[in-house]
Amino acid sequence: xxxxxxxxxxxxxxxxxxxxxxxxxxxxxxxxxxxxxxxxxxxxxxxxxxxxxxxxxxxxxxxxxxxxxxxxxxxxxxxxxxxxxxxxxxxxxxxxxxxxxxxxxxxxxxxxxxxxxxxxxxxxxxxxxxxxxxxxxxxxxxxxxxxxxxxxxxxxxxxxxxxxxxxxxxxxxxxxxxxxxxxxxxxxxxxxxxxxxxxxxxxxxxxxxxxxxxxxxxxxxxxxxxxxxxxxxxxxxxxxxxxxxxxxxxxxxxxxxxxxxxxxxxxxxxxxxxxxxxxxxxxxxxxxxxxxxxxxxxxxxxxxxxxxxxxxxxxxxxxxxxxxxxxxxxxxxxxxxxxxxxxxxx
Amino acid sequence: xxxxxxxxxxxxxxxxxxxxxxxxxxxxxxxxxxxxxxxxxxxxxxxxxxxxxxxxxxxxxxxxxxxxxxxxxxxxxxxxxxxxxxxxxxxxxxxxxxxxxxxxxxxxxxxxxxxxxxxxxxxxxxxxxxxxxxxxxxxxxxxxxxxxxxxxxxxxxxxxxxxxxxxxxxxxxxxxxxxxxxxxxxxxxxxxxxxxxxxxxxxxxxxxxxxxxxxxxxxxxxxxxxxxxxxxxxxxxxxxxxxxxxxxxxxxxxxxxxxxxxxxxxxxxxxxxxxxxxx
Numbered sequence: 343x344x345x346x347x348x349x350x351x352x353x354x355x356x357x358x359x360x361x362x363x364x365x366x367x368x369x370x371x372x373x374x375x376x377x378x379x380x381x382x383x384x385x386x387x388x389x390x391x392x393x394x395x396x397x398x399x400x401x402x403x404x405x406x407x408x409x410x411x412x413x414x415x416x417x418x419x420x421x422x423x424x425x426x427x428x429x430x431x432x433x434x435x436x437x438x439x440x441x442x443x444x445x446x447x448x449x450x451x452x453x454x455x456x457x458x459x460x461x462x463x464x465x466x467x468x469x470x471x472x473x474x475x476x477x478x479x480x481x482x483x484x485x486x487x488x489x490x491x492x493x494x495x496x497x498x499x500x501x502x503x504x505x506x507x508x509x510x511x512x513x514x515x516x517x518x519x520x521x522x523x524x525x526x527x528x529x530x531x532x533x534x535x536x537x538x539x540x541x542x543x544x545x546x547x548x549x550x551x552x553x554x555x556x557x558x559x560x561x562x563x564x565x566x567x568x569x570x571x572x573x574x575x576x577x578x579x580x581x582x583x584x585x586x587x588x589x590x591x592x593x594x595x596x597x598x599x600x601x602x603x604x605x606x607x608x609x610x611x612x613x614x615x616x617x618x619x620x621x622x623x624x625x626x627x628x629x630x631x632x633x634x635x636x637x638x639x640x641x642x643x644x645x646x647x648x649x650x651x652x653x654x655x656x657x658x659x660x661x662x663x664x665x666x667x668x669x670x671x672x673x674x675x676x677x678x679x680x681x682x683x684x685x686x687x688x
Numbered sequence: 689x690x691x692x693x694x695x696x697x698x699x700x701x702x703x704x705x706x707x708x709x710x711x712x713x714x715x716x717x718x719x720x721x722x723x724x725x726x727x728x729x730x731x732x733x734x735x736x737x738x739x740x741x742x743x744x745x746x747x748x749x750x751x752x753x754x755x756x757x758x759x760x761x762x763x764x765x766x767x768x769x770x771x772x773x774x775x776x777x778x779x780x781x782x783x784x785x786x787x788x789x790x791x792x793x794x795x796x797x798x799x800x801x802x803x804x805x806x807x808x809x810x811x812x813x814x815x816x817x818x819x820x821x822x823x824x825x826x827x828x829x830x831x832x833x834x835x836x837x838x839x840x841x842x843x844x845x846x847x848x849x850x851x852x853x854x855x856x857x858x859x860x861x862x863x864x865x866x867x868x869x870x871x872x873x874x875x876x877x878x879x880x881x882x883x884x885x886x887x888x889x890x891x892x893x894x895x896x897x898x899x900x901x902x903x904x905x906x907x908x909x910x911x912x913x914x915x916x917x918x919x920x921x922x923x924x925x926x927x928x929x930x931x932x933x934x935x936x937x938x939x940x941x942x943x944x945x946x947x948x949x950x951x952x953x954x955x956x957x958x959x960x961x962x963x964x965x966x967x
Contacts, residue, residue, distance in 0.1 A: 420705065422808040436725060436730040450721045454715060459880040479732065496800065517894040615943035 346568070349412055351376045351503050351534035352397065353400070357407035359392050366392040367471040368558040369406060372538060374551070379529055381549025382538040389558040390538035391431070394507045397536070398428045410503055421445075427501030431508045433488035436595050437481035441472050441491050444480060444496060452499040466494040470524065486517030493524065504528065508539045510544060522547055523683045541647035552648075554655055570646045572654065573615040575600075578627055580641035581610050587636050588612065616643070714810035722816020723823070726790070740786065740828050744779040745835050751775065751899060752839050759900055763839045764930065765842055772833070772841040773925035774785055774898030777918060779832055780861030781893050783825040784960055785885050785960045787793065787817060787865040792881045795873060800966050804830030814963055815831050825861045829854055845931030853928035856944065863951040864889075873962035897926075917947035 354372035356620050358365075374380040382390050395401040397408055407414060413421045431560065442463050449459025467476045470490045475483060489509065496504060509525065510518040525548055529535060536654045539545050544635060545552045546566045554562040554569070562569055582591045591612050592603045599614030601667040606612075616623035624643050631638055730736050748771075758769040763770040794800045803813050818850070833841075833854070843850040868885065875881050895909060896918035897901075902910050913919055923940035 366858045395801075398801075400801055400804055420807060423805060426805065428802060428805040430798040430801055432796075434802040436799065437731065438729040439725070443728070447725055447807070448802075449723060450716055451803070451806055453807075499806065541907075554746075 350374055350409075351378075351411055352536060352584055353409040353412075354397070354406070355401050355408075356398060357387075357393065357408055358405040359396060359401065363472040365558050367396075367403070369500050370553075370555065370558070370560050372530070372553060372560070372626060376534055376551040377532045379535045379537060379548055381537065381545035381552040382555055383540070383542065383545045383552055384538075384555035384578070385540055388555045390540075390555055391507055392558075393555075394428075394441060394505050394536070394538060398505050399423055399591075406486075424499070425502050427504045429493045429504070429509060431490075431511055433480075433485075435480050435488060435491050438479055440477045441467060441480055441483070442476045445495060448498045449493045454498075456554040461560035462498055464499060468596045469493060470494045480666055484517070486513055486520060489513060489517070489521065490524065493521075496530075501533065503536070506535060508538055508540065510539070510541065542652060545649050554652065556655075562651070566648065569648065569651045572651060575615060575646075576620055576623075576643050576644050577613050577650065578616045578623055578641075578643055579611060580627075580631075580638040581615040582612060582636060584612070584637060585610055590634050590668050591631065591636045591638065594630040594636060595627055597630055598623050615646075703899070713741060715815075718809040718812030719819060720814040722812050723746065723819040726817055726820025727823065729790075730786075730820070736786065740783065740824060741831055744782070744828065744832050744952045746777065748772075748775050748832065748835050748839060755899075755901060759904075760899060762934070764844060764932065766840070768780060768836070768840045769842065769844070770901075770926070771899065772836040773857075773929050774922050775836070776829055776832055776854075776857050776895045777925060778861060778898055779828055780825055780857045781864045781889060781918065783828065783850075783861050784864040784868035784889075785820060785882065786824070786867035787821045788881045788885055790879055791817065791869055791872035794880045795876045795966055796878065800963070801874075804963075805965070807843055810964075811960075817869065818862060818914055821865050822858060822862050825865075826854075826858055829857055829861075843929050845927075849928040849931065853925045856921065856925055858939060859948060860917075860944070863917075863948045863955075866955045866959055867951060869957040870962050873959065873966050874877070876966070892916055894921060898922045904932060917944070917951070920944045920947055 350373045352372060352374040354370060356369045356371065359367040365427065368389075370393060372380065372382075372393075382393065383408050384390050387682075391400065397405045397410060397415055399415050399422050402416060408417075409415070410422045410424050413425065415422050436519070439447070445466055446459050449462050450456070454462060464473075467473050468538035470493070472491060472494070473486060475487060480488060483491065493506075496506075506525070508562065510521050513521060522544070525535070525537070529548075530682070537545070537548060545574075550565065551558050552566055552569060559582055562572065563564075563570075578595070581590045588610060595603050595612060597613050598616065600617045601615050603614040605613055617664060620643060624641075628641065631641075638647050692923075751771050752768055756771065759770075761767050761770045791800075800813065804810075819842055831877050833864065843853075871884060875884060891912075895913050896916060897903075897913065898914060902913045905913060920940045920943040923935070924944045925939065927935040927937040927940060
């Protein structure tokens with residue numbers, strides 16, 4: 343019973359949870375093999391945090407079941423707590439205490455001996471590049487340092503399964519890349535990780551498997567590549583600087599694409615799925631556009647991004663339900679893409 | 689930042705449920721760790737010390753020298769002897785602001801989530817918080833007693849009853865901290881908790897026998913003032929501190945105990961439930 347063998351590290355079946363009228367989870371299924379990273383992707387309010395709170399024994403489900411390393415999160419909650427680590431959306435650290443004191447206290451609460459708790463704190467401070475700041479109150483830390491300390495705290499008990507609930511929300515881009523490095527190095531040690539995120543590129547970067555959650559349901563699952571192929575192969579994309587010629591551009595490219603070309607009014611970018619025809623489609627597109635006399639910028643073939651996937655699956659961009667927080671949604675991503683393309687335009 | 693080598697988690701086998709004895713030992717050690725944390729935070733934040741110590745000292749000086757002259761009492765030793773048990777009870781009651789605010793902050797920051805997801809004793813977060821806040825309160829009370837002595841207050845009933853008065857004040861403060869723990873966890877927002885604290889604490893402490901004789905209030909207010917815990921506790925504390933026929937211990941002492949028991953019976957389960965469901 344104590345040995346989970348080769349079963350999944352996390353198994354979720356038909357999990358439901360409602361808060362009054364709000365159905366946060368409408369029956370989700372997950373299976374995370376040992377030592378892999380599952381990315382749970384979805385906009386704010388999709389049910390990601392509710393799922394994490396149930397899996398970390400903080401919240402009781404209404405229906406279905408969830409096992410962590412073969413232990414039921416409801417009936418064997420105490421056992422589950424000995425197996426998991428949790429790092430939430432904010433830095434759950436005591437700001438008045440130093441980095442060392444924070445980790446030391448967590449170690450003692452894991453019932454490590456005094457000396458062991460101290461050693462573990464030193465180890466983790468070193469691993470997370472916090473040794474120099476170890477004896478300063480945590481409130482003097484930068485946002486990125488606080489999140490690293492928080493992540494370190496979640497590792498004090500050497501968890502087999504780590505839950506990271508939006509680990510980079512609110513971090514500046516540099517701290518975010520640093521956090522990605524840290525998470526990658528954790529993966530290398532064989533820890534199973536469930537990571538929630540509303541950043542599409544984050545799931546792409548870190549996760550072995552991705553499930554997309556929307557309105558409390560899993561709407562898609564697979565590797566990043568599999569999800570991208572759901573959009574239907576490669577995407578041909580270009581901008582037309584002369585806005586009066588956009589319609590001609592769309593008409594010209596319609597013969598090449600497999601579906602209807604998509605024209606973004608705001609950026610002047612035209613895109614169309616070309617399936618698996620890749621470079622043939624590219625050559626054809628150049629010819630058609632040349633024949634029509636439409637001048638283009640940044641004509642390129644690209645693999646679909648998870649942004650495209652989210653749009654294809656849900657019919658709305660990932661940022662639609664969110665508010666206020668800075669995040670890189672589909673539209674923003676497209677603008678960046680357009681800018682990059684503009685730089686290399688012919 | 690260096691992320692080069694992060695040691696393997698080296699997961700050990702999951703032991704089965706620890707024995708009852710082990711769990712009891714953990715409950716105590718976990719409580720002590722949370723207590724230590726609470727006291728460290730208190731000592732690191734000057735604003736907390738100002739709020740908990742300086743504010744009651746200002747109340748002593750205000751009532752002793754500004755309002756006191758206008759409040760006629762027939763207490764042996766004058767108004768300062770009437771006042772001090774009241775101030776001490778108020779200090780004990782106001783200590784619960786710290787409890788409610790700290791818990792609401794920890795809830796907001798996710799500290800409570802982290803602790804609840806760990807294999808520590810479930811009771812320790814609340815009990816450790818209460819032990820730390822009680823110790824903090826006791827220190828504050830002793831400081832107020834010392835300040836009282838400096839401005840003319842004297843215990844008139846001997847050493848034992850004086851100690852009993854401080855013990856009763858502390859027990860009373862703990863009862864209010866339990867109420868505050870519930871409100872802090874149930875409301876979960878620092879500002880709202882603070883505002884709500886004022887709404888229930890101000891009437892209870894000021895419409896009581898703490899600062900003025902109840903007989904000086906209008907009749908309808910007297911009814912409230914007599915039938916609430918602060919008056920009973922302050923009357924019992926005054927009897928313990930001053931003694932004599934003017935301040936009999938009964939019935940205020942047993943009424944105090946009845947009130948305190950009632951508060952514990954109602955609010956401990958509520959606070960525990962709020963902690964379990966905290967989100």
